[in-house]
Amino acid sequence: MDDNYLDSIFEKYLHAKKIFKNKEVLRHSYTPKELPHRREQIEELAHILVPVLRGETPSNVFVYGKTGTGKTVTIKFVTEELKKISDKYRIPVDVIYINCEIVDTQYRVLANIVNYFKDESGVEVPLVGWPTDEVYARLKEVIDARERFVIIVLDEIDKLIKKSGDDILYSLTRINTELSRAKVSIIGISNDLKFKEYLDARVLSSLSEEEVVFPPYDANQLRDILLQRAKDAFNEGVLDDGVVPLCAALAAREHGDARRALDLLRVAGEIAEREGASKVTERHVWKAQEKIEQDTMEEVIKTLPLHSKVLLYAIVLLDENGELPANTGDVYSVYMSLCDHIDLEPLTQRRVSDLINELDMLGIINAKVVSKGRYGRTKEIRLNVTPYKVKNIYRHDPQLQTLLTISMSRQRRLL
């Protein structure tokens, strides 16, 4: 490679106009100072929490809305404001935020609450090992050590309930009857309304003493949210006029998801920056859309259960051999011999048929039911991702690497 070539690459980047002023502003973790189009929800929540300032226990709240509708950011905003004002009036308020996608067992939630007070109480619960009853007893002790309000925010509460049942909510929503000094209220956040079916009726009624709904944003609202963030994130004049409206329109199609809108804008900026372009254009947004979709699909494939991964690989092999569309029976026989190859007990054809439907729902394959006249109905299975992509993901998976050595002709011999 000649030096001139390298020089010109560096020159290109050096002289390109800087796209971002502060990219952090577009990250999910950033809490903006203003939340356009969430005034109603902010006021509802403030109204529910205001009793704290009068020394009364606020109701428990259940907050619901689809993904990216601003639930987390709004709750953080409102509770921070409450903290500021309660500090001003010297009312002791503690807000404990727990993301139940990460902290997903009853034990760990209780331990997190106890450990929040560890500097004050000197009690620290280990991550495993104590009987849950003991952790709960400690929790009451440390919370009730003095008069105060404790607001426990359980974000993604559905994940916790689905994994470990609703006993914990039963205890926490009734804890005030066992405390003499402190008062506890719960804010549960979820993007999955179906999870309510998992809750005992009494638990559900105490959790949802109040409910606050976050509706999806429309394209105009998303545009306002993006414009407000864009002015701090990008240098002046680098965004073409059509960029923000296009990000907003694309994200509005995805059930009004502000996270998706922000990701589109950030990734479009990154692509423009990498190209050494001086402006972000609509072309960069389309490229960003493609990249995000690919990344999402990759993530979905990576997190599939093992049998679905093996099944997907059977479809990949059939594709490479020009044998798609295939029916469930064809796919099943290749799947069986792959299982044999990696010493995995195969599932029944019926179960595999369910997994095929799941892969179809995730958009990884396309399984269309077609009528074969008097021979009944059958599924026509096609692949929606490239075999290369699947193989590339499996290359980094120790359990599946061996599959990559199998070709269809070898497979046929094994059958």
Ligand SMILES: Nc1ncnc2c1ncn2[C@@H]1O[C@H](COP(=O)(O)OP(=O)(O)OP(=O)(O)O)[C@@H](O)[C@H]1O
């Ligand atoms: N009204 C708004 N103004 C500014 N930014 C917003 C607004 N609503 C959402 N956002 C931003 O969109 C992203 C997603 O918001 P948030 O995490 O609060 O969504 P959520 O409803 O909790 O989603 P999920 O259910 O997936 O957790 C965050 O980066 C947040 O800052």
